[in-house]
Amino acid sequence: MFEAEIEMEKRSSSFGPVLFIAVLVLAIAGGIYYAVHESKKSMSETEASQLITSILKTKGPSVLHFRTGLVKQTVDEKPFDPQYKLLEKAGLIKTAKRDGGLQVTLTSAGEKVLSDTKGVTRTKRLEGGESIEVPLAFRKLVAVTKVDVKSPARATVAYTWKWEPTKLGEVFDASNPMVSSFNVWERGSLIKDYGVDFYHAEPKAEQFAFVRGANDGWSIAEAD
Numbered sequence: 376m377f378e379a380e381i382e383m384e385k386r387s388s389s390f391g392p393v394l395f396i397a398v399l400v401l402a403i404a405g406g407i408y409y410a411v412h413e414s415k416k417s418m419s420e421t422e423a424s425q426l427i428t429s430i431l432k433t434k435g436p437s438v439l440h441f442r443t444g445l446v447k448q449t450v451d452e453k454p455f456d457p458q459y460k461l462l463e464k465a466g467l468i469k470t471a472k473r474d475g476g477l478q479v480t481l482t483s484a485g486e487k488v489l490s491d492t493k494g495v496t497r498t499k500r501l502e503g504g505e506s507i508e509v510p511l512a513f514r515k516l517v518a519v520t521k522v523d524v525k526s527p528a529r530a531t532v533a534y535t536w537k538w539e540p541t542k543l544g545e546v547f548d549a550s551n552p553m554v555s556s557f558n559v560w561e562r563g564s565l566i567k568d569y570g571v572d573f574y575h576a577e578p579k580a581e582q583f584a585f586v587r588g589a590n591d592g593w594s595i596a597e598a599d
């Protein structure tokens with residue numbers, strides 16, 4: 376009987392290290408799984424780029440709205456403001472004063488610019504001519520400069536973006552000599568109301584804070 380007890384003690388003493396090793400392996404495996412699982416929750420630079428690109432697209436382009444046909448002065452339309460003058464300077468339209476308004480006709484060069492530009496909308500007017508909306512420039516992501524993951528559910532993304540002007544956007548660039556030829560009031564009006572901007576300026580730096588939702592998708596965090 377004494378020998379049996381000794382044998383049991385030997386087995387018990389040999390089982391202890393095996394159990395300890397098994398527990399240690401499980402703990403390490405669990406730690407690795409947790410680390411991998413949590414790392415998948417963080418925001419990668421690729422994911423950040425996709426989110427910012429989507430946001431910039433949602434913001435939409437800078438646009439110019441103008442009309443052809445007989446354009447009369449209304450609350451919404453001011454045919455004698457400098458936008459029509461700039462379009463005419465660029466050879467895209469021809470104008471003539473008529474019946475207290477402005478008769479506006481697209482030139483062949485204007486038709487080509489419209490046909491070569493994506494996102495143009497042209498709507499027939501009941502009184503003749505068209506109502507036309509033309510993108511001047513699209514927002515384009517330059518680089519994601521920093522992804523600051525504050526927790527698995529919160530991250531801040533810093534990035535830079537720039538304008539990508541269309542053909543008409545080149546005409547409405549604030550550095551265009553045709554724009555510079557207008558007086559101070561006209562340039563101010565073009566910038567304030569008619570889409571003129573420095574479309575070849577250095578990239579702009581911005582950032583967004585994001586939160587992760589229940590479905591693991593990221594969305595812009597609401598301001599505190």
